[in-house]
Amino acid sequence: MKTQLDFSAETAVVSALAALAQTSRLRVFRLLVGTGPSGLCPGQIAETLEIPANSLSFHLKELHHAGLIYQQREGRFLRYRADMPAMKELIDFMTAHCCNGEHCAGMPELDCAATTS
Amino acid sequence: MKTQLDFSAETAVVSALAALAQTSRLRVFRLLVGTGPSGLCPGQIAETLEIPANSLSFHLKELHHAGLIYQQREGRFLRYRADMPAMKELIDFMTAHCCNGEHCAGMPELDCAATTS
DNA sequence: CCAATGTTTCAATTAATGTTGAAATAAGGC
């Protein structure tokens, strides 16, 4: 078996990782995960995390575009929730490509000088 | 129990996510994971992924600073390997804060108009 | 010591990202 990478889900994974690779956004997402199906409105998030409303809006959009959260209007409020299946997919990808699915050991040594033919 | 976030490992997690949130770096890391303990030298990585040597060096440094890979000199070669325990920690963090450790359901509804006291 | 190869650093450029204040939009209550 040859060393080979599967680039199929790559762009989606990179987007999701990038969305979470920022302090404010990671906090927002964790907060939404913590509140579960009830979700939260931007006002509550902004107050809880002390993020200005427009900055938060920007970050929510990023998370939304990455497919990690979704929104639902409720009157004049907008409720955001974490997309748990999407997050599960991300973790599954990471797990699959971290330890090749299960273990992390045992590969034959390669000679650095021997370039791939 | 109150909604509360643990910011302890946050900066490390953000760094690791940021390191992986880039196509070239994700490919490099996945390649190193794939080769396991034998690791690879920059030359091999550059050739395999068709990344210019200096660009690769930049990305390797980023991954290294994020603690996801480590290097070991072997003569005039430098061997890079994925830091599997570090990756496992990252995945564990993600898992813990994705579904609160295990499940993803059941939280009481909150009223958006009711701000946290 | 010199030449050859592998790898990194440097400097410069370009592109992308995060933040902010002010203005605009959306919906509900009067």
Added chain:
DNA sequence: GCCTTATTTCAACATTAATTGAAACATTGG
């Protein structure tokens, strides 16, 4: 319809990240 509140958009700015060519450094072999 108008006021109030919630949320988003816009424009501008500051910061940071990615890419490249050229030069420098490190190590081995002759």
